[in-house]
Amino acid sequence: QKEVEQNSGPLSVPEGAIASLNCTYSDRGSQSFFWYRQYSGKSPELIMFIYSNGDKEDGRFTAQLNKASQYVSLLIRDSQPSDSATYLCAVIIGNQFYFGTGTSLTVIP
Amino acid sequence: EAGVVQSPRYKIIEKKQPVAFWCNPISGHNTLYWYLQNLGQGPELLIRYENEEAVDDSQLPKDRFSAERLKGVDSTLKIQPAELGDSAVYLCASSPRSGGFSDTQYFGPGTRLTVL
Numbered sequence: 001q002k003e004v005e006q007n008s009g010p011l012s013v014p015e016g017a018i019a020s021l022n023c024t025y026s027d028r029g030s031q032s033f034f035w036y037r038q039y040s041g042k043s044p045e046l047i048m049f050i051y052s053n054g055d056k057e058d059g060r061f062t063a064q065l066n067k068a069s070q071y072v073s074l075l076i077r078d079s080q081p082s083d084s085a086t087y088l089c090a091v092i093i094g095n096q097f098y099f100g101t102g103t104s105l106t107v108i109p
Numbered sequence: 110e111a112g113v114v115q116s117p118r119y120k121i122i123e124k125k126q127p128v129a130f131w132c133n134p135i136s137g138h139n140t141l142y143w144y145l146q147n148l149g150q151g152p153e154l155l156i157r158y159e160n161e162e163a164v165d166d167s168q169l170p171k172d173r174f175s176a177e178r179l180k181g182v183d184s185t186l187k188i189q190p191a192e193l194g195d196s197a198v199y200l201c202a203s204s205p206r207s208g209g210f211s212d213t214q215y216f217g218p219g220t221r222l223t224v225l
Contacts, residue, residue, distance in 0.1 A: 004151075008149070042218070043200055043216035043217060043218055043219050044152065044200075044216050045216065046213050046214065046215075049213070088151050088152075090151075095165065096154070096165070096167075097142075097154055098151075099151030099152050099153070100151050101149065101150050101151050102149075102150075102151055
């Protein structure tokens with residue numbers, strides 16, 4: 001099992017819909033979780049981080065963490081074409097930083 | 110404020126040749142990271158520096174890869190000799206504080222290496 005797993009997609013949603021991106025991780029003891037966005041040909045940029053169980057909201061983005069089930073998700077409300085990108089989940093496991101393979105999201109106008 | 114600077118942006122070399130990548134982190138950032146990203150994959154950490162000390166190089170293939178951050182500011186990653194499988198994007202990132210990964214990492218534009 002990989003340390004961090006994501007469905008590679010592609011995920012397509014119509015403009016204005018909610019996009020839901022999911023990530024599972026292997027180490028129950030992990031404490032820190034991150035979502036990065038990466039546009040094609042560009043470098044990753046941090047969208048959100050979450051440390052505590054539950055939801056964390058920032059504008060149109062909501063990160064949800066469920067440590068018991070070992071998954072973290074990212075919801076994008078009112079999706080826009082500019083949200084089309086690859087979304088990378090990252091988790092600190094032990095003293096290492098692991099990225100998932102990313103989920104490709106396309107928002108259709 | 111200038112972001113993380115990397116050079117060159119693109120590099121094409123023949124296998125068995127040496128290659129070097131340079132990174133200048135955001136001013137004042139103590140921690141510097143080198144990642145490798147293959148197409149369709151997430152970045153994989155190669156080495157992490159806190160100031161001039163390499164605190165984690167467990168994923169660095171030391172038979173051919175080396176890195177240095179002599180004055181705790183800019184850093185160089187070298188491959189010698191390069192192999193076909195080294196073709197990838199090499200990303201540098203920096204974060205303000207030391208002490209693990211909990212700090213936000215800011216990524217540079219990357220160097221795309223093609224080994225022929």
